[in-house]
Amino acid sequence: MAPAPSRLGASLPLPPDLAMCRRVAARAEELGYESLWVADTGAGPDAFVVAAAAGLATRRVRVGTAVVPIYTRALPVLAAGAGSCAQLMAGRSFVLGLGVSSETIVEAWGGVPYRRPLTRMRETVGAVRRMLAGERVAFEGKTVRTRGFRLVSPPPAPVPIYVGALMPPMLELAGEVADGVVLNFMPVDAVPRMLAHVRAGAERAGRDPATLEVVARFQTVVTDDVPAARDAIRQMMGPYFATSAYNRFVAWCGFADEARAVDAAWRAKDRTANVAAVTDELIDRLAIIGSAEHCRARLAECLQAAMTTLPAGPASSPVVQLLYWVYRPIPFMEDCARRFGDVFTVRFPANPPFVFFSHPDAIREIFTADPDRLRAGEANRPLLRLLGDHSLLVLDGARHLAERRLLMPPFHGERMQAYGAIMRDVADRTIDAWPLGEPFPIHPRMQALTLDVIMRTVFGVAEGSTFTRLRERLTRLLAMTGSRFAPLVLLPFLQVDLGLFSPWGWLVRIARDVDEILFAEIRRRRAEGGAGRDDVLSMLVEARYDDGTAMTDQELRDEMLTLLLAGHETTATSLAWVFHRVLERPDVLEKLRTEVRDAAGDGPLELRHVAELEYLDATIKETARLTPILPIVARRLEEPTSIGGHELPAGAVAVPCIYL
Ligand code: HEM
Incomplete structure (x- = not known):
């Protein structure tokens, strides 16, 4: 502590x-x-x-x-x-x-x-x-x-x-009256939570919590034979966890089912069932078993957990954690969840700590919290500098609200009717160009399709030399943001322009080429006026803030890039996954075909039909659930905040994770 x-x-x-x-x-x-x-x-x-x-x-x-x-x-x-x-x-x-x-x-x-x-x-x-x-x-x-x-x-x-001490009342008493606290048989992720109570007790008694020593006992077995060590620990834990204090504690740590089973077997005097109720998962969270290297790394994590108010997380260096996150994000998240449960802290160089949450209750707490205290824009800003200072994604508070008021109308009602028709036509044309009878990768096709839709509906550019030039530059920009260098470019300290040979320098130059066309297009729209045009850019040129002012060129540019980056890869990848999932399931494909035929008959699919396509909607949602496109979002804490029972300091970033 x-x-x-x-x-x-x-x-x-x-x-x-x-x-x-x-x-x-x-x-x-x-x-x-x-x-x-x-x-x-x-x-x-x-x-x-x-x-x-x-x-x-x-x-x-x-x-x-x-x-x-x-x-x-x-x-x-x-x-x-x-x-x-x-x-x-x-x-x-x-x-x-x-x-x-x-x-x-x-x-x-x-x-x-x-x-x-x-x-x-x-x-x-x-x-x-x-x-x-x-x-x-x-x-x-x-x-x-x-x-x-x-x-x-x-x-x-x-x-x-x-x-x-194990449970909050005794932990708080230790903080109040003792010179130190001894923790025993706890999962590493419970340590910060336990110490928060010790601290609360000390502070209540007017003592400096830093003067208390924490003795944290972790059962450690260095062995090649993990199953045998688990069994030995299981023999010990069975009766231990049947005692009332440990039983309540194990439940408090998130193992309520195991606690009940251990207790029931003990009361029934069934020693075999009592020991068997101590699952491998429980053992692996409460004990450290494995090679010397493994035990050393886990102990380092335990140490870190005892020295911070943040939930436990990997103790490897922030650079190593970053490389995992960039190149092996899914195994990295899964490994963290296996070791630390549904809350863990990840550290990247020159960044605040990122605290991942995967329990639905904690995620609900984050999404329903006061957005002035849990700030999305501030969490995104260092990562999304390319989008500019006016992007909806990097704003909070009143400015976010004002910008959102202007951006929402193009995504409603009649406008969506018009966009629906454009999407259908672009999709028709794209599909007509697909090769027949031979396999081809779907993702690039979906990227091209999505880009065409965004160019037409968002930028309002459908043909001619502007279309060709803008399309070519946006494709380059998107290729860069989607490349394997992209995650590195998101790091503030690598956002240095060292010319064409640095990833950031390259990105900035491509963005500048895009800006050149965009600013020219914005000037043209202002001169021509938006009458008779449905696209988002034209609407935004005409839109007015509450004080009657129009958006500046820079604000328009920032929002256009935001819509491009937020809407392109997300939609393209979602569509690609839907194809992947549906093609794996001929029965689902058949049901979808029937549903579309029943709704639209032989005529073209119209937006009004979409409400009837319940099975299609469910298919898309299920795909999004199974393969979420954005596994996380982020909120920076403006002040110390309790989430899911964890006291997090101001400045930390809360990360609801839908993937885990
Ligand atoms: C399947 C496709 C999409 C997915 C999975 C997706 C997902 C997300 C997520 C997770 C967020 C962040 C929410 C948060 O921080 O709480 C977000 C925000 C946003 N998305 Fe999407 N999105 C998709 C398509 C689009 C499209 C097509 C557009 C626009 C053309 C778009 C524009 C935006 C904007 C502007 C924001 C910021 C909203 C704000 O801060 O008020 N997204 N999206």
Whole structure:
């Protein structure tokens, strides 16, 4: 949580065998681990004895309990155990980690009622802290009490007290009263969420959250035999996750079904089903299993998650993440989703963090949020500089609204009738030119068709030398924006004009050639007036903002390019996918043919028929769902915002992802 230096600690084996613990402790110190952590099985060997043994086997490393139960030792016993360990390790730090443990250890084995865990923890931390400070303590709490107790030999230095916590109330209590928090058995993507609660607790108590240490325990198995390691972890997790605190926690982490199954099997005393309910997916999210390289990379991710308020994500360098995003976007997204769940953070050089969301609820939150706080234009602007400052895609707030008011009318009513007829005629002509009886790639044909439609309906240029020249230049521009260099050109720091041999320099020159024709065309339209013309450019030349002013040449140019870039490749690729999907399914093709025939008979298809083509509409929508053309959109956060339960800082970019 705190942007403090990270340190690698190790946990001693569980259940501990004293001789083995000594060996592991000595070896861990040799290997450079900074701290050693001792858990308490509740059934021995005693955690303080193990800690002492580890302390004696080492010279420098920090030792701590992570954690010992607060219920099974009376306050003086806790203080004496911790105080003795601290004395034994004078000159280095000993940490007392406390936890509430489970009903089995506390009630069944210890015979102590497992009640009011939060109050008990708060009171225990307060009383034990005073005891360890050497004070004479009298305390009358709701869950613990002591009178006239003083440690005979208080520790030479203060003993920090950490709290083991899983769910929000205990995490917040840790933030309020403890010197550190111990997290255990959690998926990496839950860490920022957990730490947000610790921070909230600390802030509520007027403490600086950065002063708290986070001990995050990740079960790690370096192995070639992943299935065998999974099975070993599964054996351990089954009973663990049947305890009430862990069961609720696993559900909180998004594994509600697994939590229910683990619990039901445990209650039915069906140990096999209890263990089997721990799915591979759950294990892979909660434990780190694989080659040394894999484990190292995953641990780096865990570290990053503990040091930021952002959801977890790949820890590889931003340049590597960018290359994946540019050249292998789909496997990259899928891999992230598999490892981090439905929220993850991706980092690119010189960019704010991008937080991907794929849960429908989170996506709804983003789309229904106040557009002044989640800003689409600001998120797009660095990527879409080519479109100019007036493009609808890079504007927010009042300017976006004003521009949209002007741009919407051409896309309604009668205008669409006219465009429909143009689209049909262009499609007819294009299809007539297709070769018969031989295969051909559909995507370039759809690109050509879409460009023709946009030239006619949006630019209002249908023939002659302007048509030929504009078509040729737009084709070059679109080829460049669709090339494999394109994603690089979207990066602000690569948007440098180094002449024709730099991708940006090249793009800028092609755009300039397009601009030359466009500005001439705009001048001509202004001179001739838009009467009798249906195209979008003519309408926009005539349009007026609320204050009565017309669009400037630059505004018109920016919107024309926007409509071209937003409308061309999206439509062409969508159409190509529809062909692909429909040709795979002769039954669907047949149904579509029948529907069109029933609607239009032998006559040409008119716009009025379109409303009747329900199956066609469904086919297109299903294709868009299966193969979304734009897998993501982006919103830059104007202020800190909670999305899907994640507190995101201002400046981060929220990315709803329809693909995942
Ligand atoms: C199947 C084809 C298309 C797809 C999949 C598609 C998809 C999208 C998406 C995902 C957005 C961003 C929405 C957001 O950030 O919330 C968008 C915005 C936009 N699209 Fe399309 N689009 C398509 C066709 C077109 C066409 C044909 C045009 C115009 C000729 C167009 C013009 C625009 C414009 C101007 C915006 C910005 C709207 C605004 O900021 O108010 N799109 N489109």
